[in-house]
Amino acid sequence: MALRRWLRHKCEARDVDTLTAPPPVAESAPQSRTPTSGRTLILVTVLLAVAMMLVFPVRSWFTQRAVLAELEGEITAAQQRVDDLQRQRDTWQDPNHIEAEARRRLNMVRKGENALIVMRPQEQSAAEVPPPADTWYGRLWQSVEERSGRRPADLAETATDPGSPR
Numbered sequence: 001m002a003l004r005r006w007l008r009h010k011c012e013a014r015d016v017d018t019l020t021a022p023p024p025v026a027e028s029a030p031q032s033r034t035p036t037s038g039r040t041l042i043l044v045t046v047l048l049a050v051a052m053m054l055v056f057p058v059r060s061w062f063t064q065r066a067v068l069a070e071l072e073g074e075i076t077a078a079q080q081r082v083d084d085l086q087r088q089r090d091t092w093q094d095p096n097h098i099e100a101e102a103r104r105r106l107n108m109v110r111k112g113e114n115a116l117i118v119m120r121p122q123e124q125s126a127a128e129v130p131p132p133a134d135t136w137y138g139r140l141w142q143s144v145e146e147r148s149g150r151r152p153a154d155l156a157e158t159a160t161d162p163g164s165p166r
Helices: 001-010 038-092 094-106 136-148 152-160
Strands: none
Touching: 038 094
16 A cells, blocks of 8 residues: 555656655554455365365275274284194194004004003092982982882892892
8 A cells, every 4th residue: 555655656746856755654553354355265165175075085094994904913813823724734744643642532552552541539430420319319219218228238239139039
């Protein structure tokens, strides 16, 4: 604004000698902020539209990256499992290992060797374990034994003695 006034003042001056700098203009009250121009509004609108168009592809990209990372972890675990199985297969290719496992698991021996199996005293077979007394058939058997006045040991002796009266 001040430049226009100064230029107008120069153009209106007829005398070249009278041309001087324009008189200092007192600062007027600060002008109110100019409203945003149409170009700025269009630019902001276009930027918002581009941002809205990029939201879904970017979100999809992040989701795919997470799935890809999870699948890579699964692939690593599967590859480790394959390596373990190949190592185990290679171990079973050794005849010495096969023989050792047959001896350990199946109690197999070579011709001419004597097999010796040690039975531990705390292990009892199912036939040796008496039925618990708190079951219905245990209580029934106990009541039969009490009524007859005979113990199971007595019954076993009579069953093996063929000459005894029944």
